[in-house]
Amino acid sequence: MISLASRDIGHHLGRFVFTGVGLGLLIGVTLTMAGVYRGMVADGRAVIAASGADLWVVQQGTLGPWAEPSSVRDDAYRALAGLPGVAEVANAAYLTMQVPVRGRDVRVMLAGIEPGGLGEPAQLVAGRPLLRSHYEAVADEAAGLAIGDTVRIRRHEYAVVGLVRRATSSAGDPMLFIPLKDAQEVQFLKDNDSLVAERARTAANPALNRPGIPGLLDAVLASQNAGRSVNAVLVRVAPGYPPEEVKAEIGRWKHLTAWTRADMEDILVAKLIATSARQIGMFLAILAVVSAAIVAFIIYTMTLNKQREIAVLKLIGARDRSIAAMILQQALALGLIGFLVGQLAALVWAPYFPKHVLLEPGDALRGLAATLLVCAVASLLAIRAALRVDPADAIGG
Amino acid sequence: MDKAAAPPDDTAIRLRGLSKTFGSGSTAVHALRDVDMTLRRGEVVGLVGPSGSGKSTLLKCLGAVVEPTAGRIEMGGQAVFDSASGGWLIDDLRALRRDRIGFIFQAPYLIPFLDVTDNVALLPMLAGHPDREARARARELLEALDVGHRLGVRVSLLSGGEQQRVAIARSLVNRPPVILADEPTAPLDSERALAVMRILEEMARRYGAAIIVVTHDEKIIPTFRRIYRIRDGRTVEEAGEGRSLGP
Structure with a gap:
């Protein structure tokens, strides 16, 4: 037919x-x-997987470093390292910001990591990983940076030593990995003018600057500057330990919230990009x-x-x-x-x-x-x- | 399934008391009134009348696309419609049209996206014949109608006369006992009109079909041996001149 x-x-x-x-x-x-x-x-999944972490430990009651602000004292990792089933821990800081690249502003997700620890970019396509504690950066190639470039982040210049591919946030911003201490400074350290103004304000407070208690003002000022935080503590679980059990232990004893890799993916899909x-x-x-x-x-x-x-x-x-x-x-x-x-x-x-x-x-x-x-x-x-x-x-x- | 059957005879089509009324009451329009008509196989008969006289309605009743209000229609000796028996006696009117009635229109109305052969072969294919057999039948007819050299050509590339011959081949391909030709010569000049009539005469003779030619074309009316004149839905049979159509 x-x-x-x-x-x-x-x-x-x-x-x-x-x-x-x-x-x-x-x-x-x-x-x-x-x-x-x-x-x-x-x-989002690639970044989660590339970090090598099994658990993300964040401020109690928050959804983690990418979905909600989370502040964890940077010494909390010590307590976590002693828990049964925890093989490795590392602090991590994340923040999104604009950085100047070749005369234009590029929005990046800054990741502060401990060189050689969890959270490091998995595979570099050029250059080397972070080795020094300061002023080095590994960038996703989508940021438009090349090896040898310098990029200014707040007060300091960072030398680009390595490049990675497909390391972007779920919003599509390329990631820029820098040493943790630098990232903490970028995130939490105020500029000089603010520091001077803050000190003056503290000194003018009669409750904190009592004439009868010498050294009180210095102690208060020291505590204001010494406190450092991170956004999350990354945890790798020892073989044979279910991450869910370690997560439950952390939640029960450490007054922190822990999320497994599956939880993080769920947060990413169901909440962050919903x-x-x-x-x-x-x-x-x-x-x-x-x-x-x-x-x-x-x-x-x-x-x-x-x-x-x-x-x-x-x-x-x-x-x-x-x-x-x-x-x-x-x-x-x-x-x-x-x-x-x-x-x-x-x-x-x-x-x-x-x-x-x-x-x-x-x-x-x-x-x-x-x-x-x-x-x-x-x-x-x-x-x-x-x-x-x-x-x-x-x-x- | 057919509800009635009768022994076949030489009669291709017979109408008895056929009437068609549109509407009812004071607005009723009597398009056909007690039409009687008999055509034998191999005969070409003219149906002549002014516009609005009921020619098209009669053709539509014969073509099984409009149901008559009253009367009886027999095709090839078999009753296909009888108002006394409840109307159509054939369940599948499409199959009736496909297998027992051929249609030729004022314009050829060929299917523009099919070539010459397939325009004709489509009917036997629709009837379930194998493609090869259907195309062989189509080729035979097209060659008989002198368009055998245009078999694979798209119909839009044919001349008006060639298209009309393809349309005639299509009407004949399933060997129907009845062919309804609706003003087939209207757009043609005298010479071509007479040529079409010659073809119809020859095809009717060769394939034993009765052809009803609806027309008010004065050029061809003298060629009929028998004419049914229709006016206000009533038909009157009269002898035609039967003028020779030449070789």
């Missing part, structure tokens, strides 16, 4: 392909939006509706243009299902062309996006299924119109 759909497509090939390309660009945007979401999740995911989900829904409307409009118009032929086909004995199949197949073919063009377009333009766009084969398959489903649904209007064509319209007036 002749495939009426393929013959009709062949008859209007140019128009059909042109329409498919237009639809494909729309589908390409849809796939890219899904890729942006996947990229956010993948980047709003972005909903935003993207809305875009996907709107794009799906727009795509369906376009397919429906095109197929409906094509069907209306064939009303006389459909009337003749019905008159000479073509069954409704043959005519419906012709329209459905055309809609599916349009969707298939659109999907192939969209997939190609997404592959071509994804590398140029500022954020990581991760195009997963599973998403492509789901996208194909969704496209075909949308096209099938969109063809219903045209099929309905075709089935209402009266074969008598082919005869006389």
Whole structure:
């Protein structure tokens, strides 16, 4: 039996392909939006995995270093190191800030780590890891820095000694690893003017500067400057110890909150990027509706243009299902062309996006299924119109 | 499934008391009133009348796309419609149109996205014949109609006369006993109109089909041996001139 759909497509090939390309660009945007979401999740997971930690210990009742502010005394790690099942601990500090790179501001996630300890970037693509305790940096290549560059962060200049790839926050900001002490200074140390003003304010406070108690003011000032905090303590669990047990121990005895790797991934996906995911989900829904409307409009118009032929086909004995199949197949073919063009377009333009766009084969398959489903649904209007064509319209007036 | 059957005879189509009324009460329009008509196989008969006289309605009733209000229709000796028995006696009217009725329209109304062969072969394919057999049948007819050299050509590239011949081949391909031709010569000049009539005469003779030609084309009316004149839904049979169509 002749495939009426393929013959009709062949008859209007140019128009059909042109329409498919237009639809494909729309589908390409849809796939890219899904890729942006996947990229956010993948980047977040990559950073979690690359740290080498099994547990993130943070301020009690907070969600951890990336989702909420967390302040933990920097000597808390000692108490954690003594717990059963803890193999290694390391302080870590994280903050997001703007740094000047070659005359422009780049937003980075600054990670303060102890050189050689947990939290270090896993694999360098160039240079070496941090070895000194101060003024060195390892940067994600997306920051636009090269080995040998210097980057100014607050008061000090840092020499870039290594580069990593795909070390970005879930927001897409490239990471800049510096020694922990420097990161603590960047995060917690005030500028000189603020320090002078703070000291003057303390000295002017009669409760803290009592004439009858010599040395009190010096002690207060010393305590103000000596207190150092970190955002989290990274913990590697010894083999044979379930992280959940160690987590429970920390929660019970140390007045801190610990999160496992699975918890961190959950926080990342369910909380940190949940709003972005909903935003993207809305875009996907709107794009799906727009795509369906376009397919429906095109197929409906094509069907209306064939009303006389459909009337003749019905008159000479073509069954409704043959005519419906012709329209459905055309809609599916349009969707298939659109999907192939969209997939190609997404592959071509994804590398140029500022954020990581991760195009997963599973998403492509789901996208194909969704496209075909949308096209099938969109063809219903045209099929309905075709089935209402009266074969008598082919005869006389 | 067919509810009625009768032994076949030489009669291709017979109408008895066929009526069609649109609407009811004071707004009723009687498009056909007690139409009687009999056509034998191999015969070409004219159905002539002014606009609004009921020609198209009669054609639609015969084409099983409009249900008559009253009367009886027999095709090839078999009753297919009888108002006294409840209406259509054939369950599958599409199959009736496909297998027993051929259609030729004022314009060829070919399927533009099919080539010449497939425009004709589509009908037997729809009837379930294998593609090869359907195309062989189509080729045979197209060659008989002198368009055998255009088999693989897209129909939009054919001349008007060639398209009309393809349409005639399509109407004949399932060997129907009845062919309904709705003003098939209207857009043609005298010479081409007479050529089409010659083809219809020859095809009717060769394939044993009865052809009803609806027309008000004065050029071809003298060629009919028998004419049904229709006015206000009533038909009157009269002898035609039967003027020779030449070789």
